[in-house]
Amino acid sequence: MSNAVLEVKNLHKQYEGKAVVDGISFEINAGDIIGFIGPNGAGKSTSINLISTIVEFDQGNVMYLGREIRRHEKDYKKALGIVPQDLAIYEDLNAYDNVKFFCSLYNIKGNQLKEKVKEALEFVGLWDRRKELPAKFSGGMKRRLNIACAIAHSPKLLIMDEPTVGIDPQSRNNIMEAVLRLNKEGTTIIYTSHYMEEVETLCNRIVLMDKGVIVEDLDKQVYKSKYAAQGLHSLEEIFLHLTGTDLRDMEV
Amino acid sequence: MDHFLPLLSLGLKRRSKDFFVLFYSIVFPMIVILLLGYLSSKSYGNVLSSYHYYAIVTVPFCSLMAVSTVSYATQDEKMANTSLRFLTAPITKVELILSKLFSCAIVLSLCNVVTLGAAKLLFQMDFKGNFFNIIILLTAETFMVSGIGVYLGLAFKNLNAVRNFLNLPLCIFGFLGGAFFPIGSLNPIFAGIINTSPLTWVNRGIVSSIYDNNAQILWTVTIIFVLIGVIFTGLTILFFKKEAFK
Numbered sequence A: 001m002s003n004a005v006l007e008v009k010n011l012h013k014q015y016e017g018k019a020v021v022d023g024i025s026f027e028i029n030a031g032d033i034i035g036f037i038g039p040n041g042a043g044k045s046t047s048i049n050l051i052s053t054i055v056e057f058d059q060g061n062v063m064y065l066g067r068e069i070r071r072h073e074k075d076y077k078k079a080l081g082i083v084p085q086d087l088a089i090y091e092d093l094n095a096y097d098n099v100k101f102f103c104s105l106y107n108i109k110g111n112q113l114k115e116k117v118k119e120a121l122e123f124v125g126l127w128d129r130r131k132e133l134p135a136k137f138s139g140g141m142k143r144r145l146n147i148a149c150a151i152a153h154s155p156k157l158l159i160m161d162e163p164t165v166g167i168d169p170q171s172r173n174n175i176m177e178a179v180l181r182l183n184k185e186g187t188t189i190i191y192t193s194h195y196m197e198e199v200e201t202l203c204n205r206i207v208l209m210d211k212g213v214i215v216e217d218l219d220k221q222v223y224k225s226k227y228a229a230q231g232l233h234s235l236e237e238i239f240l241h242l243t244g245t246d247l248r249d250m251e252v
Numbered sequence B: 001m002d003h004f005l006p007l008l009s010l011g012l013k014r015r016s017k018d019f020f021v022l023f024y025s026i027v028f029p030m031i032v033i034l035l036l037g038y039l040s041s042k043s044y045g046n047v048l049s050s051y052h053y054y055a056i057v058t059v060p061f062c063s064l065m066a067v068s069t070v071s072y073a074t075q076d077e078k079m080a081n082t083s084l085r086f087l088t089a090p091i092t093k094v095e096l097i098l099s100k101l102f103s104c105a106i107v108l109s110l111c112n113v114v115t116l117g118a119a120k121l122l123f124q125m126d127f128k129g130n131f132f133n134i135i136i137l138l139t140a141e142t143f144m145v146s147g148i149g150v151y152l153g154l155a156f157k158n159l160n161a162v163r164n165f166l167n168l169p170l171c172i173f174g175f176l177g178g179a180f181f182p183i184g185s186l187n188p189i190f191a192g193i194i195n196t197s198p199l200t201w202v203n204r205g206i207v208s209s210i211y212d213n214n215a216q217i218l219w220t221v222t223i224i225f226v227l228i229g230v231i232f233t234g235l236t237i238l239f240f241k242k243e244a245f246k
Helices: A044-051 A073-079 A095-104 A110-123 A139-151 A167-185 A198-203 A220-228 A235-243 B005-015 B017-038 B048-075 B074-082 B083-088 B093-122 B131-154 B159-176 B188-194 B198-209 B214-237
Strands: A004-015 A018-029 A032-038 A057-063 A080-083 A157-161 A188-192 A205-210 A212-219
Touching: A004 A044, A018 A044, A018 A110, A018 A212, A018 A220, A032 A080, A032 A198, A032 B005, A032 B048, A044 A157, A073 A080, A073 A157, A073 B214, A080 A139, A095 A110, A110 A167, A110 A220, A110 B074, A139 A157, A139 A167, A167 A188, A167 A198, A167 B214, A188 A198, A205 A220, A205 A235, A205 B074, A205 B131, A212 A220, A212 A235, A220 A235, A220 B005, A235 B188, B005 B048, B005 B083, B017 B048, B048 B093, B048 B159, B048 B198, B074 B083, B074 B093, B083 B188, B131 B159, B131 B198, B131 B214, B159 B198
Parallel strands: A032 A188, A032 A205, A080 A157, A157 A188
Antiparallel strands: A004 A018, A004 A057, A205 A212
16 A cells, blocks of 8 residues: 555646646655755746645646545645745734734634644744744744744645745754654655755655656665766765756746 | 635734725825815805815725725735745635625725714714715725725736726726716716716715715615625636736
């Protein structure tokens, strides 16, 4: 029996006749931290949008716990958390109200809501600053609040889209520790980043996309041993080997 | 409808702190009433003073102009980048659309109550027992305006293009409805054109209920506004586009 939490099967998405996602398939098992990587314009963000139901796919299927997400969208959404790449918080609501509002969208009420909000803010180290507006926060604190808003409802599957962009090493380290703690507590995570060392540290499996297709999908250790014979030791070296060194500015 | 209340509560909180809503629904109409009322004070009598006239016509006009404000309000999430959280949360589009509609309609209606209440106190306006009826009419108008604004914001393809010329037909409606100065004609063609403005009927409804003790037009217009609001809300639910919200 499959241990897959999420099964992505032959997913297609076109924009103006151009295939942006061209038949990708992969599985995510319970407890995984999947590194979902690729150069700019590879189709990662579109794939994330398809998996998270933000955009509808043209062909293929996505199954959550063996059930089609299109047919059981509400149940799937209850289990899903998303940390968008751009900060998704209200600047005019304090940290507590931000987390409380987003958590309340999951039909959590009363004392349970209060507890969940407290847990999430404590988890990201912002409980003491809960009454402050995000406008007063540093970039790292805003990123942590962005995460708190995504985890307060205790999602089973968490999609983190470049959660450490533009922050200092201390905040990044703090977020990476938080990702590992969340995973230990039973959350399955899809993690995208352009920082290869982050992916290397956090993820147990890596899915590499380029030009709308999956180029590699391997366990991290298998990855390393597979390419070590070619003199490629770090994930960054393997990434550049598989996707080339050409700039992708034109393809974004 | 499990998620409607938190969505409505957020909408009310944000709208009640919205500078544009408060300014264009309370401060701006009061300035217009004071200014135009003062400038034309010698042209009116005591029963219907210039301040009374401009209070009656300016509040509905500013309510109609709020279409643009509502269409912007529907894009709150787009501006704050929080739309992705909405789209991935287990909320329905009906809950989302109705929360937008009612939060805008409630706050705009409260602004109308404040403005008209202030005008009543400042200019000793005697509504002859019709204050509540007029508030109902204006609430129906804001419901219609919110319905149209939400439709433009969430279901219409080229919102930015529409916003550029939206104020023109609204100002024409205002002109025809007598929002700038009293207008009327014996010419049947021009009289027909005047009748195309919803503000003409709002103002007639208010005037005839206060001064002729006849509320028939007022209630007819109220019902029509509610129906138009319901139709636009239905259209928004039907044609809601994730892309417009994202």
